[in-house]
Amino acid sequence: MLTRRQLIKTGMAGSVVLLAAGWLATPQPDALVPGQAMQLEFLRPSDVQIIRSIAPVMLGIAGLPLDAVVQGVDRAITKLLPAVQQELRQLFDLLANRWGRRWLAGVVSPWATASSSELAAFLRRWQNSPLLLLRSGYQALHALINAAWFGNPASWGGLGYQQPQQVMGLLL
Amino acid sequence: MSLPDPVAEGVASGWRVLDGAAQTQDLHLTCDVLIIGTGAGGGMTAEVLASAGLDVLMVEEGALRTSRDFRLLEAKAYPELYQESASRKTADKAINILQGRTVGGSTTVNWTSAFRTPADTLNWWGERYGLHGLNPQAMAPWFDMAEARLGIDDWLADPNPNNSVLERGCQALGLKHGRIRRNVRGCWNLGYCGMGCATNAKQSMLVTTIPAALQHKAGLLSRARVERLLLAADGKSVQGAQGSLLRADDHSSSGYQFHLKARHVVLAAGAIGTPAILLRSGLGGAQLGKRTFLHPVSICGAVMSQRIEAYNGAPQTVYSDHFMHTQPLDGPLGYKLEVPPVHPLLVGVTLSGFGQHSAQLMQQLPQLHVMLALLRDGFHPDSQGGQVRLRSDGTPELDYPLTDVLWDGVRRSWLTMAEVQFAAGARQVQVIHEQAPLLNSWREAKEMIGQLPLKPLLARLVSAHVMGGAAMSSQPDQGVVDEYGRHWSLRNLSVIDGSVFPTSIGANPQLSVYAFALRAAHQLREALKA
Ligand SMILES: Cc1cc2nc3c(=O)[nH]c(=O)nc-3n(C[C@H](O)[C@H](O)[C@H](O)COP(=O)(O)OP(=O)(O)OC[C@H]3O[C@@H](n4cnc5c(N)ncnc54)[C@H](O)[C@@H]3O)c2cc1C
Numbered sequence: 001m002l003t004r005r006q007l008i009k010t011g012m013a014g015s016v017v018l019l020a021a022g023w024l025a026t027p028q029p030d031a032l033v034p035g036q037a038m039q040l041e042f043l044r045p046s047d048v049q050i051i052r053s054i055a056p057v058m059l060g061i062a063g064l065p066l067d068a069v070v071q072g073v074d075r076a077i078t079k080l081l082p083a084v085q086q087e088l089r090q091l092f093d094l095l096a097n098r099w100g101r102r103w104l105a106g107v108v109s110p111w112a113t114a115s116s117s118e119l120a121a122f123l124r125r126w127q128n129s130p131l132l133l134l135r136s137g138y139q140a141l142h143a144l145i146n147a148a149w150f151g152n153p154a155s156w157g158g159l160g161y162q163q164p165q166q167v168m169g170l171l172l
Numbered sequence: 173m174s175l176p177d178p179v180a181e182g183v184a185s186g187w188r189v190l191d192g193a194a195q196t197q198d199l200h201l202t203c204d205v206l207i208i209g210t211g212a213g214g215g216m217t218a219e220v221l222a223s224a225g226l227d228v229l230m231v232e233e234g235a236l237r238t239s240r241d242f243r244l245l246e247a248k249a250y251p252e253l254y255q256e257s258a259s260r261k262t263a264d265k266a267i268n269i270l271q272g273r274t275v276g277g278s279t280t281v282n283w284t285s286a287f288r289t290p291a292d293t294l295n296w297w298g299e300r301y302g303l304h305g306l307n308p309q310a311m312a313p314w315f316d317m318a319e320a321r322l323g324i325d326d327w328l329a330d331p332n333p334n335n336s337v338l339e340r341g342c343q344a345l346g347l348k349h350g351r352i353r354r355n356v357r358g359c360w361n362l363g364y365c366g367m368g369c370a371t372n373a374k375q376s377m378l379v380t381t382i383p384a385a386l387q388h389k390a391g392l393l394s395r396a397r398v399e400r401l402l403l404a405a406d407g408k409s410v411q412g413a414q415g416s417l418l419r420a421d422d423h424s425s426s427g428y429q430f431h432l433k434a435r436h437v438v439l440a441a442g443a444i445g446t447p448a449i450l451l452r453s454g455l456g457g458a459q460l461g462k463r464t465f466l467h468p469v470s471i472c473g474a475v476m477s478q479r480i481e482a483y484n485g486a487p488q489t490v491y492s493d494h495f496m497h498t499q500p501l502d503g504p505l506g507y508k509l510e511v512p513p514v515h516p517l518l519v520g521v522t523l524s525g526f527g528q529h530s531a532q533l534m535q536q537l538p539q540l541h542v543m544l545a546l547l548r549d550g551f552h553p554d555s556q557g558g559q560v561r562l563r564s565d566g567t568p569e570l571d572y573p574l575t576d577v578l579w580d581g582v583r584r585s586w587l588t589m590a591e592v593q594f595a596a597g598a599r600q601v602q603v604i605h606e607q608a609p610l611l612n613s614w615r616e617a618k619e620m621i622g623q624l625p626l627k628p629l630l631a632r633l634v635s636a637h638v639m640g641g642a643a644m645s646s647q648p649d650q651g652v653v654d655e656y657g658r659h660w661s662l663r664n665l666s667v668i669d670g671s672v673f674p675t676s677i678g679a680n681p682q683l684s685v686y687a688f689a690l691r692a693a694h695q696l697r698e699a700l701k702a
Contacts, residue, residue, distance in 0.1 A: 057526070059527075059530070060529065060530060060531030061531055072247070075247075075251075076251075079251035079423060080257060080259065081567055083567060084256070120526075123526055127606050128606060132264060135628075135629040135630070136264075136265045143259065147247075147520065147521050150519070150520035150521075150534070151245075151250075156516060158535060159535060160535075164362050164364075164484065166360075167244070167360065167370060168244070170175050171174070171243055171244070
């Protein structure tokens with residue numbers, strides 16, 4: 001079983017890997033797909049691309065309204081503590097970075113063209129990584145994308161979920 | 173027709189309420205008693221003191237939101253009513269912590285289960301911590317008083333199907349179980365308690381003690397984050413508190429400050445919040461922030477063949493203490509079995525796995541049954557809880573190391589939950605662990621659960637019960653406050669909230685907080701009137 005000491009060590013090893021990745025990397029993001037004009041507070045165009053690519057694989061749903069998911073993720077992040085937002089900034093910057101994507105996420109193709117199987121392999125690797133830090137990166141993506149989609153009433157039909165009719169009409 | 177909103181009516185009738193976000197300059201106010209935080213502890217204290225004629229001022233970090241704001245929408249409720257949008261986590265991120273952050277605190281969003289502090293917990297505090305005055309007999313009148321005030325009573329309606337599964341499973345296996353009492357009056361049985369009660373049936377602080385205090389001329393300042401206490405020159409007492417007013421987004425500081433002066437200050441900012449204020453004030457003390465407990469919760473999902481609709485109906489009405497009060501308190505961790513309300517956002521975030529697998533589970537939401545095991549932390553010698561500390565920006569963080577004794581409890585509780593669910597007729601069961609598949613039989617589950625690696629962020633653990641961190645003690649060097657919440661070294665400072673408990677409660681804590689708050693507040697009222 002994992003002891004406290006080991007845990008701290010894996011956590012630190014994780015940070016070292018991240019630091020190294022950040023240092024090695026020339027801060028060159030992947031080319032961006034032009035298009036979406038959305039009002040976003042936190043997410044940058046490169047983050048948007050990452051979410052658009054990952055969300056259908058994370059949720060296992062084809063034909064998602066991706067703009068709405070991106071909006072939802074952005075709105076969720078703006079309500080988090082500055083310290084947490086900073087961590088998410090680092091996570092997205094790392095993933096947006098070519099080196100980070102290639103060597104830490106193990107995704108060879110740019111996010112926009114990566115196949116679902118390549119993306120699923122990345123998620124699985126981080127989900128089960130021996131490094132606490134990568135597992136927490138996976139969990140952050142999982143939480144944000146799931147919150148953004150299942151908090152959106154557009155997702156409810158597919159779940160058979162409905163608010164209680166006897167009261168909805170009485171709410172102002 | 174629309175639903176009545178007594179709090180909004182009270183505000184319109186001229187209650188003394190100030191919204192931090194509406195202020196256009198720094199605020200300076202003076203009162204007899206300043207109460208920081210308006211949850212279970214703060215609300216109870218406010219009513220007791222204000223009704224005795226004391227000039228009470230409540231200050232709350234969250235906004236004043238009332239039933240007309242409660243729209244049964246998770247995406248609205250979590251950012252507006254919870255600490256860190258319901259995503260507060262322990263330092264290694266292994267446990268997700270739910271705490272309220274609005275007027276009424278966690279009571280505005282809690283699930284209404286009401287248990288008295290178990291007798292074995294109270295007796296333990298007497299034996300181990302010298303808190304002999306807190307025995308079950310001495311506490312009984314305070315529980316009675318809290319129950320009468322908040323309509324805590326047997327819930328007579330049938331359990332919803334989600335709770336019935338727990339009951340059926342326990343019956344089939346011969347496990348002790350019972351029905352849960354609730355703090356409601358005229359409940360509509362909707363199932364949305366966690367998003368704020370739209371019908372004002374839940375007897376939270378928002379609709380009971382806080383309106384009563386305001387009726388007695390107390391003041392309320394919301395969207396105001398206390399940063400630190402103001403110490404007197406002699407270092408032996410406090411003069412009040414100061415902090416930042418927040419904007420209408422509830423989160424960022426507006427740039428204006430507030431300074432509140434008081435004869436007596438009550439810290440009621442909840443476990444995590446209260447130790448954080450003391451730490452930011454430079455009031456350390458060897459025990460402060462330590463031994464913070466969570467009742468870490470492990471989770472097991474099941475697909476039933478019939479519709480469960482676990483999002484409808486009173487969320488918690490059945491429990492089992494079969495694994496709680498039948499074995500030594502300080503032995504392997506005991507656990508209480510309950511079920512949670514199941515709504516899409518929270519389930520989506522909580523279920524393990526991704527892709528096709530979770531999509532298929534989510535599509536079966538109406539058939540989904542979810543069970544919880546609340547682990548009783550703080551009694552076993554290797555269960556010391558966590559420690560509240562400050563990040564560099566002054567925000568609090570709870571470091572809660574997951575020890576072997578806890579993981580052992582998690583694994584045993586998964587086994588129990590899977591067995592109960594299969595016994596109740598589950599088609600498939602999945603413990604909430606990243607590497608756990610859907611299992612088709614109890615035999616398969618037993619085998620599989622035995623092998624799951626126990627690591628943070630593989631098993632998903634949650635908590636809605638934060639306790640401790642500013643514990644009561646019989647000796648000054650062994651805790652932060654005495655049995656009435658009086659700070660051991662600052663003579664006009666009290667702590668009256670969930671942070672005073674020396675261990676976890678071993679039952680959902682709201683009624684414990686209420687009863688101890690009433691006891692402390694009555695003592696304080698006598699002292700202040702003298
Ligand atoms: C979703 C959920 C479900 C629950 N269900 C149940 C249940 O069914 N039964 C049960 O017994 N218990 C339940 N609980 C737990 C119970 O509600 C809490 O144990 C109890 O309310 C704790 O009381 P408290 O006074 O310690 O803190 P809280 O009620 O949390 O109140 C603390 C208040 O202080 C404010 N605050 C914090 N820091 C500051 C600051 N710096 N400045 C100003 N204000 C500040 C917070 O915003 C908050 O409003 C639940 C909790 C949650 C979150």
